[in-house]
């Protein structure tokens with residue numbers, strides 16, 4: 435049986451009185467881009483540091499490709515690519531020299547592949563690191579994470595400093611990478627990135643796992659907006675009984691609706707009348723994200739649900 439690429443098993447990490455990570459468990463499968471989402475200080479970097487054996491857990495275990503993070507750290511490194519949130523680089527080396535240095539530590543890499551990565555990210559490897567913009571620094575960080583074609587890539591806030599076009603290219607690269615059966619574990623506090631690129635996402639807050647959900651499931655659950663313009667005024671109440679409709683308001687001949695799930699019953703009802711235009715709002719995951727983090731009272735309920743789901747490998 436192929437080993438599970440990443441397993442976090444009852445991980446707890448305390449720094450004195452601070453419980454940075456509190457009994458967190460989840461698995462990430464082969465071919466997945468998995469997002470790890472949470473606000474500042476939630477425990478994302480601490481989890482990643484334990485996974486990479488940069489710090490020792492207080493209790494629990496992490497495994498990469500079936501190998502124990504603590505006991506088999508050296509072997510794990512061969513199959514792993516890592517982009518830390520604060521990659522240390524020698525200021526006097528150029529980008530290329532930095533990559534050569536890191537390639538040497540890894541026992542050599544395929545330079546044609548490194549050149550391809552660098553061209554795709556439009557990275558300037560000729561200048562000294564000291565002269566780099568934060569974006570170019572990040573590009574070198576990404577290239578070094580992928581230079582050994584890792585089976586498992588762990589990326590801490592990868593799009594920081596990248597402009598939107600480079601972000602698009604980078605996300606395309608991630609998709610290609612997992613299409614070969616590799617795995618990407620990506621931590622972020624930006625919902626839009628996680629929404630764009632990940633297959634599943636774990637939500638963490640104050641060290642505790644709130645939920646692990648597939649993006650498909652989140653999208654299906656997300657509330658969407660629909661604006662219908664009719665030839666004549668239509669009462670909003672006509673739409674309130676339809677499956678999935680939460681809210682309906684009318685302004686003259688325009689009806690605005692909030693709904694979840696399939697749009698079909700709603701459209702069927704609407705087309706009984708003369709519809710002049712239909713405008714569908716983007717999926718409102720932002721609201722969902724805020725709800726995960728806003729409501730202190732929901733904490734305990736969500737914990738029970740989320741941790742249970744995580745233990746069973748998500749939804």
Ligand SMILES: Nc1ncnc2c1ncn2[C@@H]1O[C@H](COP(=O)(O)OP(=O)(O)OP(=O)(O)O)[C@@H](O)[C@H]1O
Pocket residue numbers: 449452453454472473474475476477478479480481519623
């Ligand atoms: N070395 C340390 N000593 C003491 N406390 C720490 C240490 N590292 C992290 N913490 C604390 O642990 C908690 C989790 O921090 P962590 O860096 O894992 O969060 P994060 O989710 O990665 O946040 P960010 O998005 O800001 O990077 C925070 O309260 C942080 O202050």
